[in-house]
Amino acid sequence: MRTAYPYAVTGFEPSPQNRVVEQGAPGASWQLPGTGDGGSTGHTLRMVYSTNDQSGFSTAVSATNMGSHKVALYTAAVNADGSRTLARTGNTATYSSGELYLTITRDENWQPADGCLGTTEEYKDKVGHVVLKRTYNKIKSGGSYVLEMLSTYYVYDDMGQLAFVLPPASKGDNTTVISVSNLAAYVYQYRYDERGRLMQKKLPAKGWEYMVYNKLDQVVATQDSVQRMKAPQEWTVSKYDAMGRVILTGIYQHPGSVAGADNRAGVQALVNAVTTLWESRVSTGDGYTSAAWPATLSATLQVNYYDDYDIPGRLYSSTGYSTRTTGLLTASKVNVLGTTDMLWTVNYYDEEGRPARSFSQHYQGGGTALNKYNYDMVTTTYNFNDQPMSVARAHYRRNTAGTAGVLSLTSTDTYSYDHMGRKIRSYNQLKHEALTAQAKVALNRFYYNGIGQVIQKGLHSLTPYTAYLQSVYYRYNERGWLTSINNSTLSDDGGYTNSAGNAAFGMEIAYQGTSTGRPQYNGNISTVKWKQGRTDLSLPLPGQQSYDYDYDRLNRLTAAVSTSSAAKDGFYNEALTYDQMGNITALGRNEKVSGVKTQIDTLSYSYNGNRLTRVDDASAYNGLAGFTDGVQVANEYTYDGNANMRKDLNKGITSINYNMLNLPESITVNGNTVTYTYDASGRKLKKVFTAGSNITTTEYIGGIQYTNGAIDFIQNEEGRARLSGTVYKYEYDLKDHLGNTRTTVTWDAADATQLTPKILQQNDYYAFGLSIKSLEPNVPSPKNQYLYNGKELQDETGLYDYGARLYDPAVGRWTTIDPKSEKYPSLSPYNYVNNNPIRSIDPNGAEIVDANGKPITYTVNKDGSLAWSPNATSGAMTIGNALAKSGAIGDLDAFRDSKVKVSLVYSTANGGDELGHTDNYFISGTDQVAKATVTVFGGSVDEMQQNVEAGKTYAGDKGHLQTVALQLGDKDAVIAGAAGHERIHGTDPQNQKDISSNNKKGTNKDVEAAPNANEKKILERAVMKDVVKKIPCL
Known part of the structure; x- marks a missing residue:
């Protein structure tokens, strides 16, 4: 969008403190008084x-x-x-x-x-x-x-x-x-030991959690209230190597303990009595000694191997790959919860320390089929910018005799980039078993505007890759907020918002520039209009739908007013009220039933603290749409000691059992059962639904999904390829601004060019994710279940699986508390996205993550050192410890609290002129980053250190500080400074916009100004601490 005000102005108070008193943004509506010719709109x-x-x-x-x-x-x-x-x-x-x-x-x-x-x-x-x-x-x-x-x-x-x-x-x-x-019910409580270490904490609605430390202030044991109620009591323990890396996690049973007793002090005493604090490598058993506490475990959950491939029972040869693997995770094995089975992963690297090939066992067929021939092999190649050029996956299953692997699927992804390093195409090629490979397909083609925003995306093309099954157009306002996906009439307007004559879905989004809703200047969405395409090309287009939204002054959604055939006719209205914690207290919902506007839900919620105990529906409607008021009793919802919902009698759920990760293990619903299998890292492996004598088994293997023992589909970045006979046919998900799947398309079988779209499925939603039944045409089996926020709908229960917990769109709440609730203490830990589901989705990030996307956590010890969670990577610990030692714990906290998933990598590679590098992965069609990888090049730091030791000095303010730090022997200061520099690139939304707005990554002065300033600040603080240490005491 063109604007006369493409800049943001900051107003400062007229004092030496120079504090910010007003902050504007691009666009006439957000200018400060006296800015430009337009003045201020306030x-x-x-x-x-x-x-x-x-x-x-x-x-x-x-x-x-x-x-x-x-x-x-x-x-x-x-x-x-x-x-x-x-x-x-x-x-x-x-x-x-x-x-x-x-x-x-x-x-x-x-x-x-x-x-x-x-x-x-x-x-x-x-x-x-x-x-x-x-x-x-x-x-x-x-x-x-x-x-x-x-x-x-x-x-x-x-x-x-x-x-x-x-x-x-x-x-x-x-x-x-x-x-x-x-x-x-409501208060967060914390207790510390004599060394200032957090030893107990209590979250609202949840029992006390205990922590035990060794003499190095490393967390070696944790216990939640459910583990404490067992006899003997269980503790989750972590063991470390001499480098402070977690090498093993498991379950320890405390001898003689009775259910409910407080044994923290006794366990701490046992740990204090042990003089050996870490384990060493051996060639037997799990590959480590058992010298540190505890000597024995009742179950091993995960074992990690670093530095080399001298691993007991080594699965594969490392010939042809780098042996420079010091500091790298070379292998791991993870327990399948509820069994003694372990799944191995072995990682090989190239000379730059980049993952080049991995072998990972999978669990297809369950424990009886588990052997070394059930595995995936993934091979990755890179360009000179460390971007993947190809990722080839070979998926093997054991033969009937279990004596060899049978190649079931080969999937090869290749990528191309423009001169700025932006991805412009993703290709995929599939090969079923031993058959000839299918034709390579361009899954997408991206087009960018002058400031780096995606303005067009093509979906599905065959060679020569010039025409696409679908073209999706994106437009933005001056704030960078998405304003349209195609358009809400699906008309060809010559490219202003859409020039695709066969568009299958379109949407327009209004903020302050609405004509029907209340203007919103803070990013809240005022109005959304959309239209679905024809399910049959002989039929006219469906009518346009729209919602006008209203919010309270805490930005919580209070009303959604729909327009279908007439202005604000209200066929799909919703209205909500909340308590002080953001728990929904009342919800009204309309539907179009047999052509008549009908209030299907008039819900009132009852609570005990933040725990939902009852929902009553006063509406007269008794159909299939909306909430089902199954019972009317005092406690329709019950919970365990970890605040996990155990029953939902309205849905007919009489029991939910959870594993040690607070993930559902089994659900009994309306007399049927759903059982889930996970590994100890939280990865879902299998779901089995039993209804009488009918059993449906779904298996999940890194995007390959099996149904009843046969491959159903393989997921890709634009949807999935579904197996039909021996041929995979691609299906594409057209999504709205929240990532909700709105339309699923493939090509008409009669069109050999594969350019005529065929709509398979259409989905529209109420604000909190419940499907609008009357707007969804009947869908032939198999149905796409990855819908709201792109998450998998569990048809058996009506809940969405978000990975860490389950979500109920009928009531707009989670079934378990937010594992990051301490970051948002003013909100109910069960509330969904602060009750603003039109603007936000449940963050998959907001933390530092490991290779599996799991959050890495840490606590600050009394002496300022850090105690890391068991899954902490060596890179995260190296960078985090350097930040802590340099007095920059705030930067580490900023990584953790970012709205972006951040992976921290400490590479032994030399980055040339770069001490660090950030790879931002943008959400398709937006300028928002979904995840980022921040790399600090240890090879470059080492080279700088060697040069300084040889007498070289570096120029400039920053170079001078780096030189002084290294002269004082503080290599961590340079690492911390580089990490702080990249932290701005990886977590600051404005800097990320600036990066995508410039044609030379990393060379624009404005892009580097804030990162350089932060790096300099960290270096100055660290050098000052070093200098003070050198001053002799008088």
């Missing part, structure tokens, strides 16, 4: 700086009501057993006026008439601790609107350690003591 981010006072809270909705700046004063006394006691003197104590720093942030929808609505207040004490975060909302009470104040308090003990977090529902502003039940 839709900027604004910051106000002040201090706390004693002003009370008024519920009056008024432009002059600026909220309350009174802050309750809580303390946390440390008891002899390490527990903390929450206290507030007289239940009325407050911070004295002026004792806390206050920052008020007003969002882009805020106007002076709003008063305190649309603002966020953050209070900090004099040492920088956040004491309180406060927001305001407008709710209806007794027929009129009033304000509610939502406060989240952070309470610290005498050592400055976080002891309690009090979310809004805990009523921290009240002048009454917080009840024991409220503490258990």
Whole structure:
């Protein structure tokens, strides 16, 4: 979109502090006063700086009501057993006026008439601790609107350690003591040992979790409340090698322990008594000694091997691959939970330390079929920019006798890139068993505009790859927000939004520029219009559909008003209300039943804390659409000690059993059973649905999906290739802005050119993901089940499998709590995307991840060192430890808290002039990054160190700091600086936009300014610490 204001202006206060008071953005609507010729429309981010006072809270909705700046004063006394006691003197104590720093942030929808609505207040004490975060909302009470104040308090003990977090529902502003039940239901609680290590924590609705450490402050054992209720009690343990890498995880059973007893201190004493803290390599058993605690395990979950291939029972030869593998993960074996089976993976690398070939056992056929001939072999080649050029996968299954592998499928992906390193084509070629390979297919073709946004994508083409089955066009506004996918009329407008005459799906998205909804300037979506294509080319196009959305001042969706044949006719309306934690309290939903607008759901929700206990439907509708009110009893939903839902009687689910990863192991629903098999890393291997004598088995092998022992389809980046006889036919998913599958297409069998689309399936959704039945035509089997957010719908239960937990679109809630709920304490851990499903999807990232996409976690020990989770990669630990030693733990936290999945790699390769490099993987059709790989080149750091030792110095401010750090022997400072530089590239949305907006990656001054500044800041801090250490004591 063209604009006269393609820039963002920042306003600073006129003081030496130079604090930001107003932040604009590109576009006329987001300019600061006096900017350009257009003036301000008042839709900027604004910051106000002040201090706390004693002003009370008024519920009056008024432009002059600026909220309350009174802050309750809580303390946390440390008891002899390490527990903390929450206290507030007289239940009325407050911070004295002026004792806390206050920052008020007003969002882009805020106007002076709003008063305190649309603002966020953050209070900090004099040492920088956040004491309180406060927001305001407008709710209806007794027929009129009033304000509610939502406060989240952070309470610290005498050592400055976080002891309690009090979310809004805990009523921290009240002048009454917080009840024991409220503490258990809502409050985050933390306890530390005498060395300042986190030893116990309790999340809302969940039992206490325990941690045990060795003398190196490494976490060696953890226990949740479910493990504690077993007899003997179980602990999940981790063992390390001399380099601090996790080499083994397993289950330890504490001898003589009884269910429910607190044995943490006893287990800690056992660990303290052991003098050997790590294991060494041997040639027998699992390949490691058993010298560190515990000597024996009841089950081994995972074993990792590093540095070489001297592995017991070595599966494959490493001939032809690099032997320079020090620091690299060379092999691992992972337990299939509930069995003694282990699945091996062996990794081989090229001379640059890049994965070149891997062999991975799979579990097709179950444990009885498991042997060395059930495996996948993946071979990868790279270009000079370390981008994959080809990925060839050979999928083998054992023969009947189990004496040899039979090649079942060969899948080869190849990629081409433009001069900027952007992917322009992905090709795929499949070969079934020993048959001749099928023709190579171009899965996609990307076209970019001048600022790096995808503006067109072609889907499915045969040689010479010039015409495509579908072309999808993308357009954006001046903020970079997606405004159209084709268009909502599916008309050819000459390329303005669409020039594909055969488009099968189109959508238009409006924010502030809506003609029917309420304008939204902060990124909330005001209006969505869409149209589906013809399922039969002889039929007219279906009608256009649209939604206008409304939100409360916490950006939670409150209304979705639909238009079908007439303006706002409301056939598919939804309306919602919430409590202070974001738990849905009421939901109304319409459907078009036999051509008549019908309210199918009038739901009211009941809770015990954040736990849903009951849902009642007051509507008269009793059909198949919407929520099913199966029973009317007091506790329709029950939970275990880890806050996992055990029953949903409305769905007929009478039992859900979970494994140690809090993933469903078995579900009993309406008398039928669904059983799941996972490995210890959380990877789903198999699902078995038993309904009487009918058994359906689904097996998952890295994108290859089997049904009842035969390959059903193989997934690719644009959909899947489904096996029909001995030929694979490609199916393509057309998705909306959230990644929801809206239309699935293939080609008409009568067209030999494969350019005439045939629509297989169409899907439309209510806001929280429930299918709109009347808009979906009948679908012949087999149906595509990867729908909302691209996740797999479990037909047996109506739940979506997101990998880490299950989601119920009928009620808009998760069945288990958010494993990252500590990052969002003001929200219910069961709520879905802060109740804004039109703008957001459940983040698959927001953490540092390992090679399998699993989050890597760490805790900061009292001495400033880090204790890492068992799956931490050597690269993440090397980079993270360097950041911690250099005083840049904030950068490591930023990697962890990013909205992007970040993989940290420490490579022994030499990156030439680069100390680090970031690969951003953009979401198709947007400028948003889905994941990033940050690499620090250890070879380059080593070369720089050698040069400095030889007397060389490096020029420039940054080069001078690097030289001084290395002269002082601080190699970690240089690693940390490089990581901090790449952190901006890998996690900062604006920098990522800038990168994709410039034609020379890494050479534009504006693109490198912020990363260079951050790198310099880290180096300065580290060098100063080094210099201070060198000053002799007087």
